[in-house]
Amino acid sequence: MPELRIDPIIGRRVYIAEDRAGRPSDYGAAVSGGSSASETPPTAPAVRGNCPFCAGNEIHTPVAELTVSDASGQWQCRVVPNKYPAVRIDRPIEGAFGAHEVIIESPEHLLDVTRLGPERLAAIVRVYRDRLRHWAAQPGIRHGLVFKNSGCDAGASLEHIHSQVTAVPFVLPVVERELAAAERFYGSQGTCIFCDLLQRELAAGQRVVANHDAYAVVTPHAPRQPYEMWLLSKTHAARFDQLADDAIEPLAAMLLDALERLQAVAPGCPYNLLLHTAPFDDEHAASYHWHWEIVPRLAHEAGLEWGGGVHICPLSPENAARRLRRNDE
Amino acid sequence: MPELRIDPIIGRRVYIAEDRAGRPSDYGAAVSGGSSASETPPTAPAVRGNCPFCAGNEIHTPVAELTVSDASGQWQCRVVPNKYPAVRIDRPIEGAFGAHEVIIESPEHLLDVTRLGPERLAAIVRVYRDRLRHWAAQPGIRHGLVFKNSGCDAGASLEHIHSQVTAVPFVLPVVERELAAAERFYGSQGTCIFCDLLQRELAAGQRVVANHDAYAVVTPHAPRQPYEMWLLSKTHAARFDQLADDAIEPLAAMLLDALERLQAVAPGCPYNLLLHTAPFDDEHAASYHWHWEIVPRLAHEAGLEWGGGVHICPLSPENAARRLRRNDE
Numbered sequence: 001m002p003e004l005r006i007d008p009i010i011g012r013r014v015y016i017a018e019d020r021a022g023r024p025s026d027y028g029a030a031v032s033g034g035s036s037a038s039e040t041p042p043t044a045p046a047v048r049g050n051c052p053f054c055a056g057n058e059i060h061t062p063v064a065e066l067t068v069s070d071a072s073g074q075w076q077c078r079v080v081p082n083k084y085p086a087v088r089i090d091r092p093i094e095g096a097f098g099a100h101e102v103i104i105e106s107p108e109h110l111l112d113v114t115r116l117g118p119e120r121l122a123a124i125v126r127v128y129r130d131r132l133r134h135w136a137a138q139p140g141i142r143h144g145l146v147f148k149n150s151g152c153d154a155g156a157s158l159e160h161i162h163s164q165v166t167a168v169p170f171v172l173p174v175v176e177r178e179l180a181a182a183e184r185f186y187g188s189q190g191t192c193i194f195c196d197l198l199q200r201e202l203a204a205g206q207r208v209v210a211n212h213d214a215y216a217v218v219t220p221h222a223p224r225q226p227y228e229m230w231l232l233s234k235t236h237a238a239r240f241d242q243l244a245d246d247a248i249e250p251l252a253a254m255l256l257d258a259l260e261r262l263q264a265v266a267p268g269c270p271y272n273l274l275l276h277t278a279p280f281d282d283e284h285a286a287s288y289h290w291h292w293e294i295v296p297r298l299a300h301e302a303g304l305e306w307g308g309g310v311h312i313c314p315l316s317p318e319n320a321a322r323r324l325r326r327n328d329e
Numbered sequence: 330m331p332e333l334r335i336d337p338i339i340g341r342r343v344y345i346a347e348d349r350a351g352r353p354s355d356y357g358a359a360v361s362g363g364s365s366a367s368e369t370p371p372t373a374p375a376v377r378g379n380c381p382f383c384a385g386n387e388i389h390t391p392v393a394e395l396t397v398s399d400a401s402g403q404w405q406c407r408v409v410p411n412k413y414p415a416v417r418i419d420r421p422i423e424g425a426f427g428a429h430e431v432i433i434e435s436p437e438h439l440l441d442v443t444r445l446g447p448e449r450l451a452a453i454v455r456v457y458r459d460r461l462r463h464w465a466a467q468p469g470i471r472h473g474l475v476f477k478n479s480g481c482d483a484g485a486s487l488e489h490i491h492s493q494v495t496a497v498p499f500v501l502p503v504v505e506r507e508l509a510a511a512e513r514f515y516g517s518q519g520t521c522i523f524c525d526l527l528q529r530e531l532a533a534g535q536r537v538v539a540n541h542d543a544y545a546v547v548t549p550h551a552p553r554q555p556y557e558m559w560l561l562s563k564t565h566a567a568r569f570d571q572l573a574d575d576a577i578e579p580l581a582a583m584l585l586d587a588l589e590r591l592q593a594v595a596p597g598c599p600y601n602l603l604l605h606t607a608p609f610d611d612e613h614a615a616s617y618h619w620h621w622e623i624v625p626r627l628a629h630e631a632g633l634e635w636g637g638g639v640h641i642c643p644l645s646p647e648n649a650a651r652r653l654r655r656n657d658e
Contacts, residue, residue, distance in 0.1 A: 002416060004416075023413040027485075088330075091331070096332050096344055159356075172638055303493060309502030309505075310497075
């Protein structure tokens with residue numbers, strides 16, 4: 001039986017229709033998401049000759065803005081301007097003004113960021129924070145986004161692990177909607193809507209995927225995709241660029257845990273990792289709460305999504321959470 | 330050089346970045362859209378044994394709500410309840426209440442609706458109107474959507490040509506945003522924002538794809554996808570379910586023209602065909618204007634779209650219109 005879910009933050013409408021996972025398809029299992037994906041993660045050579053992100057091929061990318069190296073001097077992470085940017089810092093502020101960078105996350109030709117392990121991932125998370133911090137200080141920049149496209153169906157053009165940072169002179173519409181909802185909630189309840197949501201989710205338990213000391217991962221009440229997850233900090237904070245040094249390691253461990261769980265239930269599944277953070281001012285310090293969204297791209301967006309703005313998800317978040325927790329039980 | 334475009338109706342932000350069409354890819358040409366697709370339309374047998382939409386396999390679909398037959402008695406179009414619905418008419422009105430139907434558009438196993446020709450397509454367009462008219466009269470139903478998912482990347486699970494109708498007890502969010510913008514414009518300018526847009530587009534000409542007596546097709550100023558097209562009526566009308574009989578044939582001819590142009594520049598390209606129409610009341614009769622959107626699905630939506638709500642389109646609408654007009658010149 002289909003069920004209508006309404007997101008408690010922004011009111012997004014999602015139909016949960018698990019029956020749909022079993023419908024016939026001329027195109028293979030692309031729309032299922034209802035059962036574990038059978039695809040296995042592709043293997044790849046240590047370095048690939050024509051990959052512009054591999055060590056030895058640095059000449060094919062612009063000069064690095066920032067490099068993180070290991071004790072031997074080998075770079076582990078390079079931040080380079082996007083060679084095919086959506087926005088540029090030399091454009092007029094009312095035009096395509098902004099920053100668009102690529103964070104190359106390994107010198108080896110890795111396809112899955114969980115292969116990095118906790119320490120190397122912590123170094124990447126630090127780079128995420130530091131690049132936002134850098135752009136927050138630039139004139140004209142108001143807001144930033146960190147995102148990872150993993151896999152072709154998630155919009156990646158290159159498979160070598162990487163993320164992107166954009167910084168723009170306006171508030172990004174996805175976060176703008178959340179800011180407005182968070183302001184309204186704060187005005188009437190005197191507290192943060194995300195803190196409230198997390199507290200209720202942890203108490204109920206059925207959508208909790210993982211619960212560490214400082215962070216938790218839940219599946220949202222109204223997910224757009226099977227296995228969609230939100231990672232929230234238990235401590236209230238609006239701006240990710242203000243993250244404290246000692247919060248980086250536990251956050252990387254939590255991200256790694258969530259992404260490993262996704263690999264376990266849907267090996268090789270394409271996904272977007274998305275940071276939602278407040279604009280670079282303190283206007284929303286009390287009401288907004290930065291968080292990460294992990295959005296697998298298992299169900300193709302179709303006419304109802306594009307023409308109606310309503311989503312259909314073929315897996316309930318309660319069943320998703322149960323599967324994502326499986327190895328714990 | 331990337332360029333920022335802002336949609337004049339709802340303010341959607343799109344970066345036009347034609348450079349991106351040339352970026353390297355590990356996944357083939359999936360993200361290009363900048364040059365003509367090389368894929369050719371697949372051919373298929375007249376009837377396929379295991380296709381639930383083919384003549385002879387009617388037992389695999391629910392009983393038809395409506396059937397259109399030719400002079401010999403062979404059905405040409407069948408409307409059946411969706412076997413895997415997002416909404417159901419037997420659900421409580423605050424739940425997943427509504428209608429979800431499939432319009433099977435040919436008894437033969439056709440993969441491309443332009444193969445139907447103008448007369449058969451006109452019969453389909455009449456069914457679109459009639460199904461909306463039917464649902465508009467049902468208690469609790471407030472709004473409807475007609476959409477076609479063509480191809481796996483556009484969310485289709487079956488390739489046999491078909492469309493879908495949904496009818497729901499709320500105003501669909503995509504149209505809700507347009508209604509609000511149209512109301513504001515009407516309040517300040519005393520005219521319909523879509524009539525105004527069409528008049529300006531026809532006068533400027535650079536984004537005009539086709540211009541018939543009663544209808545025109547343009548590429549939007551801020552498209553989400555390469556070759557995105559909007560089909561507008563030159564006569565103001567808010568509700569598609571109120572379309573007059575004599576307006577059906579010219580509309581089908583215009584739709585056919587637009588879809589044939591898309592096939593010519595991007596053969597076999599996946600697309601969504603989406604009807605935007607006012608809710609089933611007369612509240613927006615003066616300000617809103619029904620229209621069709623044709624949204625090719627050539628560029629994968631990625632982190633900037635999902636995490637930021639901002640689009641990147643690798644082909645400008647002016648270049649898209651020029652290519653779509655090519656055979657006229």
